[in-house]
Amino acid sequence: MTKIKKEELAVAALENGTVIDHIPTQSLFKVVNLLGIKDLTSSVTIGFNLDSKKCGKKGIIKVADVFFPEKTLNRIAIVAPNAKINVIRGYEVVDKHTVTLPDDIVGIVRCGNPKCITNNEPVDTHFHVVERGDNVVLKCHYCERSFKDDEIEII
Amino acid sequence: MKNNSLVSIYDYSKEELLELLDDARHFEENPNQDLLAGKVVATLFFEPSTRTRLSFETAINRLGGRVIGFSDAATSSSSKGETLHDTIMMVSNYADLIIMRHYLEGAARYASEFSPVPIVNAGDGANQHPSQTMLDLYSIYKTQGTLDNLTITMVGDLKYGRTVHSLLMAMYYFKPRFNFVACKELQMPVEYKIFCDKHGIEYHEYTDFSEEVINETDILYMTRVQRERFTDLMEYERVKNLYTLRNSMLAGSKDNLRILHPLPRVNEIAYDVDSNPKAYYFKQAQNGLYARQAIICKVLGIKVNR
Numbered sequence: 001m002t003k004i005k006k007e008e009l010a011v012a013a014l015e016n017g018t019v020i021d022h023i024p025t026q027s028l029f030k031v032v033n034l035l036g037i038k039d040l041t042s043s044v045t046i047g048f049n050l051d052s053k054k055c056g057k058k059g060i061i062k063v064a065d066v067f068f069p070e071k072t073l074n075r076i077a078i079v080a081p082n083a084k085i086n087v088i089r090g091y092e093v094v095d096k097h098t099v100t101l102p103d104d105i106v107g108i109v110r111c112g113n114p115k116c117i118t119n120n121e122p123v124d125t126h127f128h129v130v131e132r133g134d135n136v137v138l139k140c141h142y143c144e145r146s147f148k149d150d151e152i153e154i155i
Numbered sequence: 156m157k158n159n160s161l162v163s164i165y166d167y168s169k170e171e172l173l174e175l176l177d178d179a180r181h182f183e184e185n186p187n188q189d190l191l192a193g194k195v196v197a198t199l200f201f202e203p204s205t206r207t208r209l210s211f212e213t214a215i216n217r218l219g220g221r222v223i224g225f226s227d228a229a230t231s232s233s234s235k236g237e238t239l240h241d242t243i244m245m246v247s248n249y250a251d252l253i254i255m256r257h258y259l260e261g262a263a264r265y266a267s268e269f270s271p272v273p274i275v276n277a278g279d280g281a282n283q284h285p286s287q288t289m290l291d292l293y294s295i296y297k298t299q300g301t302l303d304n305l306t307i308t309m310v311g312d313l314k315y316g317r318t319v320h321s322l323l324m325a326m327y328y329f330k331p332r333f334n335f336v337a338c339k340e341l342q343m344p345v346e347y348k349i350f351c352d353k354h355g356i357e358y359h360e361y362t363d364f365s366e367e368v369i370n371e372t373d374i375l376y377m378t379r380v381q382r383e384r385f386t387d388l389m390e391y392e393r394v395k396n397l398y399t400l401r402n403s404m405l406a407g408s409k410d411n412l413r414i415l416h417p418l419p420r421v422n423e424i425a426y427d428v429d430s431n432p433k434a435y436y437f438k439q440a441q442n443g444l445y446a447r448q449a450i451i452c453k454v455l456g457i458k459v460n461r
């Protein structure tokens with residue numbers, strides 16, 4: 001276990017909670033929605049357009065006193081594939097890991113096919129991840145069309 | 156809900172496909188059997204397709220079942236704004252099986268997830284039409300005596316033609332070799348070429364519809380080139396007659412060559428081909444009846460006595 005270094009204290013120190021770092025700046029508010037941050041009652045600090053050594057500008061979210069289930073955190077992998085999760089207890093980082101894109105994505109991505117049943121009836125969208133890595137490809141479970149990551153729209 | 160629905164031809168394994176072909180052959184020998192006695196089958200056509208509906212309803216009648224349903228959305232409750240979900244739930248109170256065609260893609264998959272009775276997809280927009288693929292497979296099997304190691308040449312609209320896409324993917328169990336003949340605008344989509352590469356399926360692409368390609372072919376699968384598929388109408392005018400099969404082009408073809416077409420045709424097969432014994436497209440449509448009898452029995456779990 002390591003003490004948080006000064007330079008990592010980009011926004012504010014956290015006693016207990018979760019820090020989601022290395023969010024692409026254009027995805028920050030999508031991540032906020034996917035994690036349901038606006039329904040939380042604990043204190044949340046959101047950093048936007050921060051300088052990053054790795055990727056130019058980044059976003060960061062610090063949530064006090066909340067430890068998200070892995071399944072919830074992995075929901076953001078589609079928009080923030082390189083996000084780093086820091087779990088903090090007593091001002092110390094007790095766990096540090098990246099997010100993993102699940103095999104199935106339910107209710108997060110809109111199907112880009114206007115003739116798809118999911119755009120015409122009240123049904124949760126469902127995609128299968130058919131390609132991973134730098135060129136993510138999702139296939140709609142219903143209309144069976146495939147979409148590249150730059151064509152993907154978050155609900 | 157887990158049931159025996161048939162939504163896509165890829166829901167079936169190689170063994171299941173071969174079993175269905177065997178059943179279809181059995182029905183061809185003896186089409187009238189009382190296997191559906193006491194059963195009610197609903198044919199729900201949210202989008203009209205007379206050909207497919209008549210084929211399915213004939214299959215049900217020849218099996219001794221009864222049919223309820225509608226032939227287009229204007230006469231159904233969906234025209235009053237009822238959801239697909241509610242229509243399926245209502246009909247499942249009455250029928251043992253629902254055969255549905257819908258203009259929305261994924262409609263049958265969705266219905267199969269909550270329907271208490273099995274669903275057979277009779278076409279969902281541009282997506283799947285598994286009974287068409289099944290009758291294509293049966294036609295190939297019957298005319299060639301095997302599905303293995305055949306050279307299949309697909310001609311015309313390979314971009315939007317769902318029948319060629321489904322056939323391509325269903326054939327992958329049987330080590331095929333493909334020729335794709337199409338103009339630039341209507342070439343086989345990249346994802347199907349990736350599929351071939353992934354599964355070690357040999358394919359060649361041509362923009363010329365030449366006798367050289369025809370002469371090495373076992374199955375010549377012709378499709379319609381439709382005007383509305385073109386963004387550039389000049390291009391349509393240029394290519395519309397380039398992919399037409401004429402009887403003279405068959406002079407050097409293999410004896411076992413057969414010509415398939417999902418019908419209806421427009422001008423992609425000249426009428427002088429019809430009298431050639433290698434023309435198989437009308438018989439192919441008739442095979443649809445036997446393929447559909449086999450499918451109906453399979454989804455209802457009815458054993459076919461051979």
Ligand SMILES: [Zn+2]
Nearest residue numbers: 111116140143
């Ligand atoms: Zn879709």
